[in-house]
Amino acid sequence: MADSTDITPVPFDIDESLSMMRLFDDGMAWLSNNYIELLVTIVIGTFIFFLLGAMKRYAARQVSNNEGLIGYRAIITQAIARTSKFFMFMVSAQLVVTYSNAPADIVRAVSFLFTISIVLQVAIWLRELILGFFTRKLSSDPNQSDTLQSAMSLIRVLVTCVIFAIAIIVILDNLGVDVTGLVAGLGVGGIAIGLAAQGIFSDLFSALSIIFDKPFRRGEFISYDNTTGRIEEIGLKSTRLRAVTGEEVIISNTNLLDKEITNLTQLGRRRTRYGIGVIYQTKPDDARRIPSLLKQIVEENGAKFIRSGFVGFGDSSINFELDFDIISSDYEVVYEGRHKIGLAILEKFNEEGLEFAYPTQTTFTSAPDGKMIMPYPEGGFPVHMQES
Template identity: 60%
Template sequence: MTKPTAEPGPVLPEPLSAAEVEQKLNGLWAWISAHSVEIAIAAGVGTAIYLALAFLQRHARIYAERQDDRLSVAAIVARTLSKTKQYFLIMVSARLVVGFSEAPAGIVQVVSFLFTVASVFQVAIWAREIILGMIERRATVSDDAGSETLANAMSLIRLLVTVVLFAIASIMVLDNLGVNVTGLIAGLGIGGIAIGLAAQGIFSDLFAALSIIFDKPFKRGETIGFDTTTATVEKIGLKSARLRSVTGEEIIISNTNLLSKQIINYTRLNRRRTRYMIGLVYQTPPDRARLVPAMLREIVEQGSGVFVRCGFVGFGASSIDFELDFDVMSSDFEVVFEARHRIGLSILERFNAEGLEFAYPTQTSFTAAPDGRFVLPYPEGGYSLAAEDHR
């Protein structure tokens, strides 16, 4: 049975001897002596390129600082370019002129490698600024609570975006160095899955908070309804939202749980509809009942409401029923409540003045003698139970 052979490790280069070091230095000096003019020109051109790029970087920073709307696309691009690092400008300049001076292969390799490293990390910085800028732009809100929530969330988002982008950049650099990054990528993937499972509740509420910021189903100060609860939003946090119910209690509910419900936003209504069910006694004359819709229209319009409809809807157990719909042209619940109060009392006052009686549950009992004839009270005509039995 053969034993498995161990995989060979990376072969380290042997250290240079003194003679080899001296030989390389002599070769470098010979290159400098033979191409001094080209090197000087390359250095001058590289310096000019660096100064031009630095000027553009400074101009982008000034432009970004002078923008009134810091979340416009132009401001985000300018702010991104202003984050360009000096080492990247230096390596861009060196990479552009290194071939002009006919540099040795070793120097070209070093410059190319450093340029690759600088470019990878600079692109990661640019990508981070663009991503964060577009997130802020998409989540722009006008209320302080939304801005506070976004500010709290952005610190965590910045950390997550930075870790992800620079991890990718580091893997790319290691791959350029010839390191086998397959195991590293697998390890990072497994670690990410483990962290995600352990903190799925936290991330779920965080993403729910971001959904509220981005989609804006409601904002601070707006009145919403969910399940059987009606409350005013006081604060939107990273994990939970705080609301004040109409009866005064503070309601704390997780963002995930809140978004999983059907939410009614009452504040964004430009009008609110109210419906009154009005029952009149059966003794109401039909000609008087026909006047009820016009009478209610007049009451609603005098009470600053918008009449929608009114009419007879059915025969109740103890009443003839009318239905009244009207709108109050306001999104403020207090204004709507006051209008409903005013119109309701006006209906009561007008019906009393017109002699229209509101119905309430009633039951009439008739008493019969042993022979089947009614005794007082009894209906007119001397109705008899016995006569009913013989029909």
Template identity: 55%
Template structure:
């Protein structure tokens, strides 16, 4: 890297030694204070007012943080950013105002401008880091604490910090006259090489960020993925761990998890139950016509159910087929399971009490004699006379 022209350097270039430059800076500063005393005082008053305003703004931010304990809401995030206003930034702002208004000498003016540039860029980087991390936490809706990507937020903070302060360093060097073109090009080529080498890792990382922002599911929710159903136990930067209904832990990469259809059972406001049952063909037509009303009364007896429909849907090979549809207004699967159990037991109890028989697969065999006359399909009991005289 090469430096630019001397006009942007903190001190003018020249052949005089460093101690001579310091002596010149001191003498020029003394001469300036004696010749521009009134201007320095006026600028100092203005700078003091600005510093007081910045201090008040910082205290206001700290008060916001105390009054709003939810770290994922905007009042806390903005208050945290304001509370990160540094004293050295305030001093740099005040010094730059005095130097500009009071027409400071070249040596002193460029020295103050140098420190003002560094302080301003670093302060902006601090604010940007807080706001970016706050935006991520706000968009995640509390995932940083426990419900989703809490384990990944540490690495996300590290990546955001590196990116923000790397940009700040480049901006500082560019403002100081350093040619950063080669540095930026080198960083770009290095980033491409790293991205190609760790393509799979970054793919899962961006998938994790998609889960963080889009929130298709959170930790503790029940989901169904491909042939897997279970409860989400942990969401990491590379993989998600699901505890299946049979007890084993299933680890799925985040990229694969988002590439297929995924069902979230926890966010169901209601669950629809669909049951098919059949009764025997010997059931009387008037009894068949009364079945929907009986089933409806059983379903509506439950407090969180909504009856939809029930009726005959087909003539089966060995049964008269009915279908029942109703909703259970609950997001708790245990409650849904128990309600469905009570409804089915009540239907079975009432049908048994009224003599309505459920059908099951049956088959009747008819046997014919050589002349085509139907005969009994089983041999006659020994000693049993079936002749007309016996009857």
């Protein structure tokens, strides 16, 4: 008696098999009918592949030999050096299938892979170009090296996320995926994150504005509101100053840029004005000599005389003004120069017998008929004053 074995039939997709056979037959027909065009395009594609590879190797050598140099040429060279082999291969493959009358299925497959490769490669090139541009701009000021490192770390993350997110969306769109919901979701998520970290991003972009626009740099003297000080550090969120009175002042970058800032370092010179008052008993000839005396004092102390002259009659003084410039951007030099000129004016006026005025009042007494009299008898002080 023969054994009977149950054999479970294996599912077989006849349509799939026929499709594969048809693709194979089309491929063989393509090879037999277009082998000359195929050989020519393969040779050309291979040449292009090696040409792109040679360009990449040349760019990589240039980057290695010029390490540390930052310029537009170096930025472009760095981007070329990041060309991927996958992109080079797909460029060659796209050329082959385009000009060799390849079957439609092969053309679609290669075109799809070529689209992915070119989108990713463009994203890589854009990332290198943008980061290179930021590095070049930020590295132009060696005093900002600490801020540069912190800023570049954050910029690198932001640029990479944004560029490759766009690249992924483009690839999915080419696959036929509906990316409308994804774009809307990313937009809503970005708005939510922006609102949650509004203060942080505001200070960050303000720091980048300071680094790029350079209204001031570390080590320079600035003045805003009632604060004057030297910039000690420009951070991603705040700027630290050392005030002329000695204390450290910390202000957020956003608040600082909202103010009217005077960069005292960029002046190259500092102007000082002195108001000088002499007593009314000063003789007119002596008063006429005051501007020339002040000019002599300023020039003897290495400053630049601007102007000096009479400006008005005060309650207790005849008023003059002196304007002069100290040719220096260093606040300490300016401070010392004002000190020397002020003391020199005091010394010169004492030598010339010119008296500085100060608030005084003189009381005159008159008799009932209007005649001026002494406020006490000519024989001496009043009795009650003598007894006291």
